[in-house]
Each structure stands twice: as C-alpha cells, then as structure tokens.
Amino acid sequence: MSPKTLYDKIWDAHLAHEAEDGTSLLYIDRHLVHEVTSPQAFEGLRMAGRTVRAPEKTIAVPDHNVPTTPDRVNGIENPESRIQVEALDKNAKDFGVNYYPVNDIRQGIVHIVGPEQGWTLPGMTVVCGDSHTATHGAFGALAHGIGTSEVEHVLATQTLIQTKSKNMKVEITGQLRPGVTAKDITLSVIGRTGTAGGTGYVIEYCGEAIRSLSMEGRMTVCNMAIEGGARAGLIAPDETTFEYVKGRPHTPKGAQWEAALTWWKTLYSDDDAHWDKVITIKGEDIAPVVTWGTSPEDVLPIDAIVPNPEDFKGGKVESAKRALEYMGLTAGTPLSEIEIDTVFIGSCTNGRIEDLRAAAAILKGKKIKEGLRAMVVPGSGLVRAQAEEEGLADIFKDAGFEWRLAGCSMCLAMNPDQLSPGERCAATSNRNFEGRQGRGGRTHLMSPARAAAAAVTGKLTDVRQMM
C-alpha cells in the first residue's frame, strides 16, 4: 500500500461513493448544528418532505444568539434572536436530534460542547454550519465548516459531496519559550502563510511543540486553521488525546473502547507520505504576538511597532492603509503603547478551562484598570461550573471582570455583547475583521494571558513582564 497522510486515511475510511470524475460522497460521523445556519436547512427538509437520515449523529445547541447575562433564564429579549433559538428548539424536537437547550448546564459554544461531551472522537468526520468546526481537528478528526445548503444535504443524506484537498504539513519543532502559547503558534502560522495560504489544503500540525500542547491548546491551534484559508486542520491523536476523551458521556466504553483505541493508534501520517506543501517553524522562534490590523494575518510580536503600509506589496498596500485608518493607528507606534477600552476573554478559540486558568493566573490579586470594561464568557456551562469550583470565577470578579454565562458572545456580536464605534478591544477570539465585534469596533487578537495583562495595564502588554 502506498504511504498515506492522516488526512488520506480518514478520507479513505469515509468514502461512501466515488464517481468516475472523482466527485466523492464523504460519509459524516457527526453533524453539529446551531441556530443561525440551520433554520433554512430544516425548512428545506420540510418543504421536500425529507427527514434527518441519522438524528443520533446530529447534535444541536444554540450559541451564537444567546445573551450571556444571568437574566437570560427569563427568555431572550431580542425578538429575532428569540425566534431563531425557538426555531432550533422546535427543529431539534421535530426531527429528533440530540439537543442541549439554552438553560441546560451542558449548553455552550458548539465547538466546546462537542469535545466536552465526547461526541468528537479521533478519525471521525465532523461538520457544522460554522467555519470554526476546524477546532475538532485537534482530535485527529477531519472537521470543517459548511454552508446552509450543505447542512441540509448532510441532514438529508448524512454525506457531503466533496473533492479532495491537498496535503500541507506545518511542523513546529522544539519547544516554545516561556509565555508563548498555542494562540501564538496559530497566529504566527497565519502571519507567515497569509489568510489565503491554506486555500485548497488540509493542514496537519505536527512537531514537538504541537505534541507538547494539551488538548485545549491543540483545539486553539486547529480552530484558526480556517483563518489561514485551509479546509481543515488536523493533529494526529496520541496519549494526550486518548486521556482527554476517555470517560466522557458519548465516548465508547469497555470492549468498544479497546477496539476504538486500536484503530485510533493507526491514525498518523506515514513517514514517507507525500506532502504538497511543507512549512517548518522553530518553536523558539515564535514570539508572543498580537494583531494590529483587520485581517488575522496582520500579526506582529508585542514588542514591534505598527507597520508602514508602504512596506507591503501588491493589494496589501491599500488594504493596510485602510486597516490603519479603521483601527485608528499610526505607523511607527509601539504596539505596547496602544490603549484599550475593553477586554473579551472567551470564544471557541479560547473559552476552555485552561484558557480561564491562564488568564486567572495573571489576574490573581490584581484589579483591572479603572474605566475599562472586561468580561469573561466561559465556553460552556460546564466550563463555567468548573471555573467556579476552582475559584477562578472569584479571581475574575475580584479583579473587576463580568462573569458571564456561556455563548459566542462578543466574538461575533450577534447577541447584546458588542463594541461601540471606535471602541478598542483586546480579544481572545479569532477574527479582527471590520465590524466583527460591532460596527466600528476595533479588535486586537491575542492569547488569554495577554488579554488579562491588557486588562490590568489598560494597554496591549507583553505578559512576560507580569509573570
């Protein structure tokens, strides 16, 4: 047999049909569903008199629209948001899919709930009408976002029409320096490849620095594969993975666990597998970074200065000019002198327990800068409960942070959590696009510890000075 990459192996194991022209039907093991990209798909099924082919493999949870303030137990005030969430309540019930409603403690961001409940397992195919589905690649699952028409296609047929992507290897060798995190890895890779660098590829992240990451860190890395343009990001499963998935509600037990483990251990790229593109970065060369512009590729080390647009090439010159104007920044300003108004810790990128621990470690015994608005939004009700048990919630509250309920919150601002025009935010989320966190809002992306440090100083801050 010819050598294969991990992606090749998962692809081959899920090929339900292949036409002569190479058009393939890929079988989907897990279909995650949220309220924003699914109503039209369920409506399409109803109009055509179709059912959900595998409701037991379909998992729904509302996350994008839900308010994160405690009063949400009384219902959602915004009528449009309420209608969307109610539509998901009804669709989940009518079509019999697994469901975590808004007031269930297991509710949260779909990409945090899936792994937490053991739905996401190595070697699976996982899709969701959400680009950050790439997160689940951390388990060695082929996971990617799809549009609403494809959501309907998967609901009806449990398959997806696909053409195979190319293979890209991103190797991070050696070890990270102190204060450098998974978020810095993933942002630095995008800074190097650009937001279109991964287009047409599935990325496998490997190397010692990746192996040393926890599952939470690996999820952060894979989460942003889409920001680099890749269809999916993958990390081969290992003991860290198996340890994480073991004993979760939907993880196999007993003899099935042993059988699963045997197969999972075959899920790696063969030594002589073919790669269409290879990128190697030394772990020790990765700096703690932040974004300065309006694209996730606008990445620089925290001790750098705001760049001059004229230093770029091609279309990026105009784009950088526009970004600086939008961000209200002047070329040459040290990034560490940029003052912020707001701090947002949360999202499917950095809303897991380890992220909250990292931020709390910086905040312990400190206060946020006066006048600053700061919020922590745990990724799920269970993450929230665990953080309360560990005393993290008290650290955040004592420091002056708002302690919220689980949801997507200010990452995309479809709910009441939004920036005002000109408001500048240190955010642990994934997109710094114009208007992403609210019309006119200015976003700087960074790791949870760096966002916590910014909350204390009121400026973009090199967290290493506070450790």
Place this chain on the structure above:
Amino acid sequence: MEKFEKLTGIAAPMPMINIDTDMIIPKQFLKTIKRSGLGVNLFDEMRYDDDGKEIPDFVLNKPQYRETEILVAGDNFGCGSSREHAPWAIKDFGIRCVIAPSFADIFYNNCFKNGILPIALPQEQVDVLMKDAEKGSNARITVDLEAQTVTSSDGESFAFDVDSFKKHCLLEGLDDIGLTMEKSDAIAEFETRASAERPWV
C-alpha cells in the same frame, strides 16, 4: 436552483483583497430564518452610513453600477465565516458571477448551491477585467459557462477552470440533494460496513 448558462452584464470593480463574509453581510442580518431579501443589506457597513443613508462613493451606490450582475474583486474573496447568507445577499442583489484571483473554500462551494458562478483567474487577467469594469455601464463583460470563457468589452477572452460536476449542476440548475439520494443504496452499504468496522461511531 436557478440555472447559469451565459451572462452578459455590468461588472463592478472591487479591487480590495480579503473581502470577508462579515463585510458581505454583517451579523445583524443573520438573524433571519429565510434565504431571501438580503440584497438590500449586501455590503451594508460599506454601503450605508450610521444613519442608514447611502454612501455615494461606494461602488454599488454609483448610478452606473446599480444594475451590476458581475463583481470583479481582489484576492481571497469570501474569506472568514461560513455564512451562506453571503451568497444569498449577492444573488438577491442581482449579482450572478464573482471574478477574483482566489476564493475562500466554503464561500466558493456555497456559490454553486445558489446559482452563482465564482471564477478564479490569474491576477494579471483579473487586472484586465478590473480596468474594464472601471469603465462603468458601457463596458459589459460576458461569461459563458459552457465554453468556460470570460470576455471583456474589448473582446479579450480568458479561459477558466471549473469542476465538471459543479458545472453540470449549475448549467442544469440541479438540486444536489436529489442527486445524492439516488445513491442511497451506496450510503446504506457504507453504513453497514462502517458500523461493523467502527461500531462506536
């Protein structure tokens, strides 16, 4: 789905790179449970000021581009969020074809499900079409899916690539769920085989 065969129409130039789906249709319009009616909010934050008034400088607000059917754009068009509301808004506005040096993967696939043809061409060819589009409503670009060509108003013609299955579905206006359901025996066979090999799934 509406068929796409051949189109001759006004092309609007949008040379920006990395036009993301948040720009194409901002989040506040994602609360709809319908697919229609989003055209009025296409590029909303670039197209209207804080009071909801049109910004005259924005290309689609200019008199010569109000009937735009083709968009010529910069690299990496449609990046970011998977929201299919982006192609819904584009189509609802009346645009049936987007030409750019490259497209983000999910957006590219979403277009074909909605009767929109995304065409990737080398930068230098996009530059020629961009100049043509800048001439306004007198310069009409022709897109022929069957022949796989784009022709400028000056008659300069460029060939483009498109996946044969996607082309077939677009030319015929086919519903791909119906096509896949014809293969339900193959899917059922796969399910039997897979549940024997990986019963824990």
